[in-house]
Amino acid sequence: MTKETILKQGGIWAFIVVELIFFSVAGEYLSVSDKAFMDFDNMLLLLKQSAPIGIIALGMTIIMINGNIDLSVGATFALSAVVLLDSMTWPFMAAMGDWSIPLAWGFALLTGVILGAVNGLLVWKTGVDAFIVTLGSMLGYRGLVFMYNGEQPTSHLNWTLVDFAEAQFLGLHTATWFLLVAAFVLWFLMTRTVHGRNAYAIGNNREAAVNAGIRVGPHIMWNFVLIGFLASLSAVVFYSESGSVNPNDGMLYELWAITAVVLGGTKLTGGYGSIISTLGGVIAIQLLRKGLGHIGADTETVNLVIGLILIAVLFLDRQLNRKGKEELKI
Amino acid sequence: MTDPIPVLRLEDIVKTFPGVRALDGVSLSVLPGEVHALMGENGAGKSTLMKVLGGILQPNEGQIFIEEEPTVMTSPMHAKAKGVVFIHQELSLADELSVAENIFLGELPLKSMGRVDWKKLYADTDAILKTLNVGFDARTRVGDLSIANQQMVEIARALTVDPRAVIFDEPTASLTDAEKVVLFDVISELQAKCVGIIYISHRMEEIFKMTDRISVLRDGQYRGTLITADTNEDEVTQLMIGRSLDLSRSASEHELGDVALEVRDLSCGDLFRNVSFSVRRGEVLGFYGLVGAGRTEIAETIFGLRAPTGGKILLNREEVRITSPIDAIRHGISLVPEDRKAQGLVLGMNCRDNMTLPQVDDLTAGPFVSDGAEVAIFDQYRDKLDIRTPGWRQTVGNLSGGNQQKIVIGKWLSMRPEVLIVDEPTRGIDVGSKSEIHNLIRALAAQGYAVIVISSEMPEVLHVSDRIVAMFSGEVVREFTAEEVTEDSLIQAISGIRGDKVA
Numbered sequence: 131m132t133k134e135t136i137l138k139q140g141g142i143w144a145f146i147v148v149e150l151i152f153f154s155v156a157g158e159y160l161s162v163s164d165k166a167f168m169d170f171d172n173m174l175l176l177l178k179q180s181a182p183i184g185i186i187a188l189g190m191t192i193i194m195i196n197g198n199i200d201l202s203v204g205a206t207f208a209l210s211a212v213v214l215l216d217s218m219t220w221p222f223m224a225a226m227g228d229w230s231i232p233l234a235w236g237f238a239l240l241t242g243v244i245l246g247a248v249n250g251l252l253v254w255k256t257g258v259d260a261f262i263v264t265l266g267s268m269l270g271y272r273g274l275v276f277m278y279n280g281e282q283p284t285s286h287l288n289w290t291l292v293d294f295a296e297a298q299f300l301g302l303h304t305a306t307w308f309l310l311v312a313a314f315v316l317w318f319l320m321t322r323t324v325h326g327r328n329a330y331a332i333g334n335n336r337e338a339a340v341n342a343g344i345r346v347g348p349h350i351m352w353n354f355v356l357i358g359f360l361a362s363l364s365a366v367v368f369y370s371e372s373g374s375v376n377p378n379d380g381m382l383y384e385l386w387a388i389t390a391v392v393l394g395g396t397k398l399t400g401g402y403g404s405i406i407s408t409l410g411g412v413i414a415i416q417l418l419r420k421g422l423g424h425i426g427a428d429t430e431t432v433n434l435v436i437g438l439i440l441i442a443v444l445f446l447d448r449q450l451n452r453k454g455k456e457e458l459k460i
Numbered sequence: 461m462t463d464p465i466p467v468l469r470l471e472d473i474v475k476t477f478p479g480v481r482a483l484d485g486v487s488l489s490v491l492p493g494e495v496h497a498l499m500g501e502n503g504a505g506k507s508t509l510m511k512v513l514g515g516i517l518q519p520n521e522g523q524i525f526i527e528e529e530p531t532v533m534t535s536p537m538h539a540k541a542k543g544v545v546f547i548h549q550e551l552s553l554a555d556e557l558s559v560a561e562n563i564f565l566g567e568l569p570l571k572s573m574g575r576v577d578w579k580k581l582y583a584d585t586d587a588i589l590k591t592l593n594v595g596f597d598a599r600t601r602v603g604d605l606s607i608a609n610q611q612m613v614e615i616a617r618a619l620t621v622d623p624r625a626v627i628f629d630e631p632t633a634s635l636t637d638a639e640k641v642v643l644f645d646v647i648s649e650l651q652a653k654c655v656g657i658i659y660i661s662h663r664m665e666e667i668f669k670m671t672d673r674i675s676v677l678r679d680g681q682y683r684g685t686l687i688t689a690d691t692n693e694d695e696v697t698q699l700m701i702g703r704s705l706d707l708s709r710s711a712s713e714h715e716l717g718d719v720a721l722e723v724r725d726l727s728c729g730d731l732f733r734n735v736s737f738s739v740r741r742g743e744v745l746g747f748y749g750l751v752g753a754g755r756t757e758i759a760e761t762i763f764g765l766r767a768p769t770g771g772k773i774l775l776n777r778e779e780v781r782i783t784s785p786i787d788a789i790r791h792g793i794s795l796v797p798e799d800r801k802a803q804g805l806v807l808g809m810n811c812r813d814n815m816t817l818p819q820v821d822d823l824t825a826g827p828f829v830s831d832g833a834e835v836a837i838f839d840q841y842r843d844k845l846d847i848r849t850p851g852w853r854q855t856v857g858n859l860s861g862g863n864q865q866k867i868v869i870g871k872w873l874s875m876r877p878e879v880l881i882v883d884e885p886t887r888g889i890d891v892g893s894k895s896e897i898h899n900l901i902r903a904l905a906a907q908g909y910a911v912i913v914i915s916s917e918m919p920e921v922l923h924v925s926d927r928i929v930a931m932f933s934g935e936v937v938r939e940f941t942a943e944e945v946t947e948d949s950l951i952q953a954i955s956g957i958r959g960d961k962v963a
Binding site: 327328338341342 | 763789803806827
């Protein structure tokens with residue numbers, strides 16, 4: 131790793147440290163509870179709570195490095211959750227007892243893969259911008275969620291599943307493990323494999339990638355499959371524990387995921403970004419939420435502050451990375 | 461005219477960036493009615509100097525005088541108000557707006573309540589267009605105009621004020637010969653109105669035809685001003701690079717091999733028709749013609765980026781079907797594209813990854829890309845092509861044009877191609893690196909590669925080619941061998957004046 135990349139990718143971690151210090155100190159004076167902010171259990175919980183958006187954000191990183199965007203992940207998340215919970219109530223599944231669990235997971239993940247593949251194929255074959263395609267599928271997939279069960283929540287609580295989801299291994303919750311393993315696998319995918327290399331190249335300069343004989347379409351398609359899979363994985367992790375999904379669940383998840391990705395330094399224009407930094411972005415956002423809650427701010431304030439910080443961070447980034455000072459300020 | 465007051469004078473301009481002295485005491489004066497050439501290699505400081513003049517950058521030291529009045533330029537708008545206007549190489553026009561709106565962008569004539577006075581706008585615009593003698597009117601949509609006419613719009617924009625000095629930055633870069641004539645007429649007219657002109661260009665031909673004096677920059681330093689009539693190309697080149705550039709003819713001394721690539725009656729719609737040629741191993745085949753003659757399009761068709769509408773491509777005497785770059789690469793055809801940055805390189809990636817891009821599929825160990833194999837390839841071609849970079853981790857976007865081009869060439873050489881097509885091998889590359897690239901092309905031919913070189917620069921084509929195909933308006937006009945070709949016959953051929961076909 132060169133000094134340059136450490137500087138660029140280290141920013142988000144420095145920001146996290148600042149947050150930790152700030153909330154610890156501020157918590158001393160403002161907190162309503164007398165528990166310290168940097169409590170170990172509190173931090174473990176924070177990681178667990180980061181997982182649902184975090185897993186999606188990992189997928190979004192790949193999509194954005196590749197030069198695309200996926201707005202349909204929230205709807206994919208919800209539809210996969212519906213499939214997960216509802217499938218366990220189907221007669222033949224119910225008859226299988228706890229063996230229905232892996233099958234239900236399979237159904238849910240398959241749902242995500244299919245929805246992702248549909249997005250990918252549309253982007254690849256029609257050439258329509260990913261923003262538009264996934265804007266359409268966001269609405270369409272959400273429509274499917276409502277068609278499934280109307281305005282009613284879909285519920286099914288399986289205690290084996292709940293036990294699994296609430297389990298802790300080496301201190302970390304199940305959801306955290308999913309997040310970390312997914313991050314590790316994807317980090318490897320993006321930094322060590324041909325697919326990752328080509329994804330960066332396509333995002334950075336699509337024409338040069340075509341001229342180098344890279345099959346651009348399939349790479350784009352696989353990335354959409356991957357983010358679809360991750361959105362459903364996120365649903366599997368979350369709803370195994372909660373056991374009930376509202377048709378509006380997962381709304382705005384796409385925007386939270388993009389926020390985390392951008393905060394982590396991945397460029398909207400593609401070709402640049404890192405899985406690990408996204409993990410940092412996810413944790414930074416969750417820290418902000420928790421920290422602001424800790425010092426007594428309400429939810430509305432939290433969103434306002436996160437919004438302001440996002441803009442401030444990107445402005446700072448722009449100032450630091452501006453090439454020379456030749457750019458015009460208008 | 462005895463001692464006329466210069467319309468524009470720069471005195472001892474110094475501009476430093478962190479770690480670099482981009483301009484180191486540059487002085488320049490432009491007399492009324494003078495065309496003053498500003499020359500220098502890429503990175504010599506021309507652009508920085510113009511940015512200082514336009515108020516985009518503030519100099520650390522030195523002063524700008526307009527008609528001997530000290531002036532501090534604060535912005536391009538301010539410069540324009542002072543009568544100093546720029547015609548940039550890259551056009552900055554809004555395609556969807558009319559000519560008139562573009563010309564008066566930001567200063568549209570207004571009526572009460574902020575409404576645009578269209579009548580006055582169109583009348584004023586047509587008045588300006590009339591002086592330029594162009595074939596379009598104020599209401600034309602700019603996107604519908606040719607590049608040359610769009611440039612005229614840029615010039616018209618400069619004429620909305622009474623300019624005292626006009627700076628042309630590489631104005632002929634994308635113009636055909638006929639269009640150049642119109643541009644030169646406009647420049648002459650400005651000259652007649654006692655406007656001072658700074659003319660930035662790399663093209664010696666134009667410089668010697670158009671300008672009165674030539675000022676040369678090198679490494680941010682002022683190297684002197686020559687009177688055009690009293691100097692020659694060698695002297696200017698020497699000032700620019702500190703030595704002269706060898707562009708003598710250099711036909712192959714080695715044996716030529718078999719025919720590697722043959723093209724028969726290849727056509728692609730209106731772009732080019734019935735093009736036939738062949739290139740042998742060890743040979744450099746040059747393609748020369750005007751912009752738009754169809755040279756690049758032929759290369760793109762052979763490389764699978766365009767679908768031909770007729771004809772055959774034969775490789776090693778066997779017909780091949782190429783429908784995508786993937787096919788072309790598999791058959792051993794490589795293309796070093798015209799626009800290195802947009803088409804050839806992934807600028808945000810490092811040197812090594814760029815070089816191994818087309819073959820990274822084959823450099824794997826298990827599911828992972830093998831670092832070792834990649835670095836080995838990079839090291840091999842870095843040494844072979846003498847690529848100067850601190851290491852493979854260096855981002856390609858930070859390299860100089862010459863080194864970037866070598867990365868693209870290395871990328872294809874490492875694939876061991878049969879045919880290497882190089883489109884505009886030295887565009888945007890400074891004079892020093894140019895000869896390196898030329899030598900490299902010759903050396904590749906000597907090693908037995910079949911090389912096709914497409915170029916708009918005649919000295920370059922003459923220098924590197926064993927044979928030259930002259931194209932005009934989508935057709936091959938004539939083929940020359942290195943022995944028989946002369947500058948005159950080549951110019952005639954590409955201008956559509958059919959030379960005798962007694963080859």
